[in-house]
Amino acid sequence: MTSLAHFENIAAALDLPSEPVIDGRLLPSLTGRTFANVTPRNGTVINHVEECGAADIDAAVSAARRAFEDGRWRNLHYREKKRILFALADLMERDAETLAVLESLDVGKPIKEALNVDLPQAVRTLRYYAEALDKVYGEVGPETSDRFSFSVHEPLGVVGAIVPWNFPLHMAMWKVAPALAMGNSVVLKPAEQSPMTALKLGQLALEAGVPPGLLNVVPGFGHTAGKALALHMDVDMIAFTGSGAVGRLLMQYSGESNLKRVSLELGGKSPQIIFADCPDLKEAALHAAWGIFYNQGEVCTAASRLLVQEEIADAFIDELIKVARDIVPGDPLEPATNFGAMVSAEQMQTALRYIESAASDGAALRLGGKRVREESGGFYVEPTVFDNVAPSAALAREEVFGPVLAVITFKEPDEAIRLANDTVYGLAAGLWTRDISLAHRAAREIRAGLVWVNGWDACDITMPFGGFKQSGFGRDRSLHALHKYADLKSVSITLR
Numbered sequence: 001m002t003s004l005a006h007f008e009n010i011a012a013a014l015d016l017p018s019e020p021v022i023d024g025r026l027l028p029s030l031t032g033r034t035f036a037n038v039t040p041r042n043g044t045v046i047n048h049v050e051e052c053g054a055a056d057i058d059a060a061v062s063a064a065r066r067a068f069e070d071g072r073w074r075n076l077h078y079r080e081k082k083r084i085l086f087a088l089a090d091l092m093e094r095d096a097e098t099l100a101v102l103e104s105l106d107v108g109k110p111i112k113e114a115l116n117v118d119l120p121q122a123v124r125t126l127r128y129y130a131e132a133l134d135k136v137y138g139e140v141g142p143e144t145s146d147r148f149s150f151s152v153h154e155p156l157g158v159v160g161a162i163v164p165w166n167f168p169l170h171m172a173m174w175k176v177a178p179a180l181a182m183g184n185s186v187v188l189k190p191a192e193q194s195p196m197t198a199l200k201l202g203q204l205a206l207e208a209g210v211p212p213g214l215l216n217v218v219p220g221f222g223h224t225a226g227k228a229l230a231l232h233m234d235v236d237m238i239a240f241t242g243s244g245a246v247g248r249l250l251m252q253y254s255g256e257s258n259l260k261r262v263s264l265e266l267g268g269k270s271p272q273i274i275f276a277d278c279p280d281l282k283e284a285a286l287h288a289a290w291g292i293f294y295n296q297g298e299v300c301t302a303a304s305r306l307l308v309q310e311e312i313a314d315a316f317i318d319e320l321i322k323v324a325r326d327i328v329p330g331d332p333l334e335p336a337t338n339f340g341a342m343v344s345a346e347q348m349q350t351a352l353r354y355i356e357s358a359a360s361d362g363a364a365l366r367l368g369g370k371r372v373r374e375e376s377g378g379f380y381v382e383p384t385v386f387d388n389v390a391p392s393a394a395l396a397r398e399e400v401f402g403p404v405l406a407v408i409t410f411k412e413p414d415e416a417i418r419l420a421n422d423t424v425y426g427l428a429a430g431l432w433t434r435d436i437s438l439a440h441r442a443a444r445e446i447r448a449g450l451v452w453v454n455g456w457d458a459c460d461i462t463m464p465f466g467g468f469k470q471s472g473f474g475r476d477r478s479l480h481a482l483h484k485y486a487d488l489k490s491v492s493i494t495l496r
């Protein structure tokens with residue numbers, strides 16, 4: 001079994017990436033500034049990362065534009081594009097431990113998850129789109145004797161990808177892989193909390209033979225680098241995952257600049273409904289607990305509202321607490337840890353504020369509620385469960401993005417469906433029942449982009465991912481995501 005010492009040795013020997021990748025080169029930023037990169041594991045600064053500003057963004061967009069226009073990638077034979085993207089996937093596997101350690105240090109994620117979930121998922125995503133890139137067909141229009149018409153999917157040009165810190169490499173790959181597969185160039189701006197795996201990805205892409213300028217990586221802050229990218233007149237699309245507040249700004253920036261396309265994967269307040277005829281209470285409790293506590297609750301699809309039918313509520317909550325008691329915050333680099341640190345002091349304070357407000361709103365604290373491992377200097381919050389949460393309370397309505405669960409009870413199925421929809425969000429929902437008719441009706445009536453019956457997060461790259469309502473629009477994953485990075489062109493040839 002690999003040990004803490006093994007991963008600490010990898011971390012100590014690492015040359016932590018810090019420079020932007022622009023036009024195939026690693027260079028200091030044009031701002032002349034760097035920013036401190038803090039690990040939530042123990043609150044220390046692990047390196048200083050080059051801080052890109054508007055001039056760096058401009059250089060990256062220009063490089064991406066040149067690479068797009070001269071056809072070095074989009075006109076490459078599809079077999080060659082595929083070979084290069086597969087080579088990148090192989091290099092990611094070769095460096096899996098390095099990438100996992102970088103991710104774990106940057107965001108406090110357990111190394112076990114970084115290595116066994118994030119990395120394989122990112123690699124699978126890349127291979128899926130590499131496999132798919134020569135299976136995108138156009139259409140032939142209705143026949144007439146004097147005209148031949150067809151439509152083709154054409155790449156958009158320069159795609160700006162702005163991603164969050166909760167699954168840094170995996171979320172980046174959800175954008176980068178389909179965008180490149182469709183023949184676009186990409187400028188990737190990682191979150192300031194988690195730049196390292198994106199920078200390493202940019203380096204590996206060059207090693208794999210992705211032509212210079214095709215994948216540029218620009219670390220920096222949202223209100224400077226991110227804003228400059230989203231306002232840039234030569235960016236054709238912004239593909240975004242992050243908060244609703246920034247999503248709103250991106251639409252505004254699009255309107256103020258060149259009406260670039262925007263796709264938004266935003267937050268959620270996803271309900272998990274346990275009906276009284278739940279087929280397996282123990283299994284459902286396991287999913288309810290991990291549905292909220294996975295990745296320290298920093299998951300856009302976190303099952304943060306648990307709706308339980310009254311007659312089984314006591315038994316179910318007891319079962320849930322039994323599972324949650326065994327989820328104990330630990331050192332992210334320790335291989336046995338399954339619950340790590342929150343990404344930053346700010347995110348930890350946000351979770352602690354919601355815990356305080358839930359208590360003063362009259363909810364009953366059933367588990368957790370405190371910061372722990374303070375002596376480590378890191379940012380750890382216990383898995384926390386509140387019962388008797390009023391549907392109008394902040395904890396039932398606002399996204400915490402931390403390990404805090406709101407339990408609400410209901411009497412009738414229709415009430416559960418109404419409560420499930422009583423939110424501005426619509427990302428995901430889960431429901432547990434033996435009744436196929438109820439499952440089907442509820443799945444159709446709940447306004448969410450993803451609905452799981454008798455399971456949580458039970459699908460993969462093959463199925464579209466994205467939200468209804470204020471959880472955003474546009475889909476990641478599946479073949480639908482390829483089309484997001486393309487425009488349809490109709491060509492009609494008059495036959496003379």
Ligand code: NAD
Binds near residue numbers: 167268
């Ligand atoms: P955030 O919106 O603050 O930041 C996301 C990215 O946007 C970062 O790269 C940041 O630098 C950038 N950014 C910030 N201000 C910007 C600006 N003015 N212009 C351009 N870019 C800017 O979100 P976060 O704190 O990193 O992530 C948490 C949020 O992301 C949560 O709300 C969560 O639900 C959501 N999220 C959604 C999904 C999904 O697929 N739906 C997945 C993960 C996270």
